[in-house]
Amino acid sequence: MSVVFRIDSPYRSPYELHRLTFGSGSPSVAIVAGLHGNELNAIHAVNMLVSALRVQRPRGTVHLFPLVNTFGADEARKRWPFDDQDINRAFPGDPSGTAVQRIAYALLEASNADVCVDVHSGAPHVRELPQVRAPMSGVELELARAMGLPVVWRRPGARLEASGLVGAWRENGRQALHIVGGRGLTLDSRLSTIIAGGLSGLLAHLGIVPSMGTGQTLADVAHADIETHRAPCGGFFISEVRVGDIVKAGHLLGYLQTPVGGERLGEVRAERRGVVMTLRANPLVHAAELLVRVARQDR
Ligand SMILES: [Zn+2]
Numbered sequence: 001m002s003v004v005f006r007i008d009s010p011y012r013s014p015y016e017l018h019r020l021t022f023g024s025g026s027p028s029v030a031i032v033a034g035l036h037g038n039e040l041n042a043i044h045a046v047n048m049l050v051s052a053l054r055v056q057r058p059r060g061t062v063h064l065f066p067l068v069n070t071f072g073a074d075e076a077r078k079r080w081p082f083d084d085q086d087i088n089r090a091f092p093g094d095p096s097g098t099a100v101q102r103i104a105y106a107l108l109e110a111s112n113a114d115v116c117v118d119v120h121s122g123a124p125h126v127r128e129l130p131q132v133r134a135p136m137s138g139v140e141l142e143l144a145r146a147m148g149l150p151v152v153w154r155r156p157g158a159r160l161e162a163s164g165l166v167g168a169w170r171e172n173g174r175q176a177l178h179i180v181g182g183r184g185l186t187l188d189s190r191l192s193t194i195i196a197g198g199l200s201g202l203l204a205h206l207g208i209v210p211s212m213g214t215g216q217t218l219a220d221v222a223h224a225d226i227e228t229h230r231a232p233c234g235g236f237f238i239s240e241v242r243v244g245d246i247v248k249a250g251h252l253l254g255y256l257q258t259p260v261g262g263e264r265l266g267e268v269r270a271e272r273r274g275v276v277m278t279l280r281a282n283p284l285v286h287a288a289e290l291l292v293r294v295a296r297q298d299r
Contacts, residue, residue, distance in 0.1 A: 001018050001019070001020050002018070002019055002020075002021070003016045003017065003018060004017050004018070004019045004106060004110040005017040005102070005103065005106035005107075005110065007099055007102060007103070009071075015070065015071060015099070015103070016070070017065070017068060017103060017106055017107060017110070018065065018066070018067070019063055019064070019065055019110055020050055020063070020064045020065075020066070021061065021062070021063050021064075022053040022054075022056075022058050022061070022062045022064075023053075023057070023058030023059065023060055023061050023062055023208065024060075024061055025059075025060060025061060026060055026061070026114065027060045027061075027114045027115065027206050027207070027208065028060060028061040028062075028063070028113035028114050028115070029060070029061070029062050029063070029113050029114065029115045029116070029117070029202070029203060029206065029208065030062075030063040030064075030065070030111035030112070030113035030115075030116045030117070031046055031049065031062070031063070031064050031065070031116075031117045031119065031199060032046075032065045032068060032107065032111060032116070032117070032118045032119065032165060033045065033046040033065065033066055033067065033068075033118075033119040033120075034046075034065075034066060034067035034068050034069055034070075034073060035068045035069055035087045035088045035118065035120070035165060036069060036072065036078040036079070036086075036087075036088065036120060036121075036184070037067075037069035037070070037071070037072020037073035037074070037075070037076070037077050037078060037079075037081075038072065038073070038076050038077055038078045038121075038124065038184045038185050039078070039120050039121035039182075039184050040121065040182075040184075040185070040186065040187045041121045041181055041182030041183070041186075041187060041188055041191055041192045041195065042119040042120055042121050042179075042181070042182075042195065043066050043067050043073075044187055044189070044192040044196075045119060045181070045192045045193075045195035045196040045199065046064055046065075046066040046119060046196075046199070047066050048192065048193065048196035049062075049064060049196050049199050049200065050064055050066065052196075052200060052209075053209070056209050056210075058203070058208045058209055059207060059208055059209075060206065060207070060208040061113070062203065062208060063110070063111060063113060065107065065110075065111065068087060068103065068107060069087055076185060078184065080099065080100045080103075082099065083098065083099075083100070085098065085100040086100075087100050087103055087104055087107075088118075088163075088164050088165055089161075089163045089164065090103070090104040090163065091104045091108060091162060091163050091164060091165055091167065091168035092104065092105065092108055092162065092168045092171070093105030093106070093107070093108055104165075104168075107165070108165070108168055108169075108172070111169075112172070112174075113174065114174065114175065115143060115174070115175045115176075115177075115202070115206065116165075116166075116169040116174045116175070116176040116177075117176070117177050117178075117179060117199065117202065118164075118165045118166050118169075118176070118177075118178050118179070119179045119181075119195060119199075120178070120179065120180045120181075121180065121181060121182040121183060121184050122180060122181075122182060122183050122184060122278070123183075123184050124183060124184035124185040124186075124281070124282070125183075125280065125281055125282035126183060126278055126279065126280055126281055126290060127182065127183040127188070127191075127243050127278070127279050127281045128180045128181055128182060128183070128243065128277065128278050129150045129151055129181070129191070129218075129243040129244050129275070129276065129277045129278070130149045130150055130151070130179065130180070130181030130182070130191055130194045130195045130198060131149055131150065131151035131152065131153050131179070131180055131181065131277060132144040132147060132149055132151070132152050132153065132177055132178070132179055132198075133151075133153045133155055133178055133179070133180050134153075134154075134155055134160065134166060134176075134177055134178040135154070135155050135156065135160060136154055136155075136177065137154075139175055140175050140176070140177060141154065143175060143177060143202060143205065144177055145217065145220065146201055146202055146204075146205035146214070147179075147198035147199070147201045147202050147205075147214070147215075148197070148198060148201045148214030148215040148216065148217055149179065149181075149194065149195070149198040149215065149217065150194065150215065150216070150217060150218045150219070150244060150275065150277070151217070151218060151219050151220075151221070151275065151277045151295050152217060152219070152220040152221070153221055153223075153226070153277075153295070154220075154221065154222045154223070155223060156222075156223045160178075166178045179195060179198065179199075181194065181195045182195075183281050186281075191243075194215060197212075197214070197215050198214075198215065200212060201214040201215070218244070218246070218275040218295070218297065219274065219275045219277065219295035219296065219297050221295045221296055225295060225296040226277070226293055226294070226295050226296070227270070227271050227272065227274060227293065227294040227295075227296065228290065228292075228293050229253065229268050229290075229291045229292045229293070229294075230288050230289060230290055230291060231256060231285040231286065231287055231288060231289050231291055232256070232265075232266055232287065233256065233265060233266070233287050234285060234286045234287050235256035235257060235258060235259065235265045235285060236256065236257050236258065236259040236262075236283050236284060236285075237254055237255075237256050237268075237280050237283045237284075237285050237291055238254055238255055238256075238257065238283060239253065239254035239279055239280065239291075239292070240252050240253060240254050240255070241253050241254070241276045241279065241292075242276065242279070243276050243277065243278070243279050244275065244276065245275070245276045246273070246274070246275055246276075246297065247270040247273070247274060247275075247276060247294060248270065248272075248273050249270055249271060249272045249273060250269055250270065251269060251270040252267060252268075252269055253268045253269060253270055253276070253291070253292045253294070254267075254268050254280075254291065254292065255267045255268065256268070256285070259284065268291055268292060270294055271294075272294075272296060273296070273297050274294035274295050274296045274297045275294065275295050275297055276292060276293075276294055277293050277294065277295045278290065278292065278293035279291075279292055279293075280292065
């Protein structure tokens with residue numbers, strides 16, 4: 001493990017950006033997690049890949065950054081704690097800027113690779129089935145599919161904001177992808193293992209490690225193929241499914257009831273066959289908040 005960047009902090013130990021590198025030569029891959037300090041599934045998935053690479057001989061270079069926002073992680077916070085800035089909105093960064101801008105600059109420099117992946121978890125109030133989620137086509141779409149993650153979501157839009165890491169990598173001419181899986185603030189080792197398997201699948205596709213077999217993609221969808229259910233009113237949402245469940249039209253996804261007294265306010269049912277890809281984890285909802293996303297399955 002090497003420290004590729006360091007900033008003194010006022011009272012505690014210095015901030016250090018850690019990178020683990022395996023192998024040498026091309027192709028090269030960089031995988032980043034923990035830009036958001038409370039996204040623990042992403043951190044765990046990259047650490048699982050570290051363990052696997054320790055006993056393999058990669059044919060190419062793999063740079064791993066398991067946890068960028070260490071100070072945020074200390075405090076279970078998504079953002080950088082001192083000024084509440086989002087590192088993933090600070091790219092391409094500035095070597096003489098604020099702490100967050102300097103970290104962004106150093107990370108972008110240190111993660112210069114042919115293929116780059118940024119791994120996140122969902123927000124603390126939702127659980128996400130592991131998915132590649134980005135505007136993508138051509139080689140990037142091929143790489144996304146090679147991961148064998150449960151969902152490939154071709155988000156609309158030709159480009160990503162260059163203030164985010166994936167957008168900044170793309171501005172620099174890199175193939176770059178964004179993965180989301182699990183729920184913020186919590187660890188789900190089943191979902192972390194799926195994410196780690198997807199990252200291994202990508203390395204195998206690039207010929208860096210032997211293939212261990214990839215997971216099964218349950219849905220490969222454009223935005224129009226995703227059915228989004230939002231709360232019709234405020235209440236207490238009780239889900240009747242788990243992420244990864246396959247549902248048919250009419251399947252009861254969950255119901256809303258009053259938080260006090262438990263009177264049923266309404267039901268949420270699937271409109272068509274699909275896989276539950278996002279599910280509300282915190283049951284207290286306001287009107288129009290996200291409850292469930294179902295990705296259409298044609299097979
Ligand atoms: Zn995140």
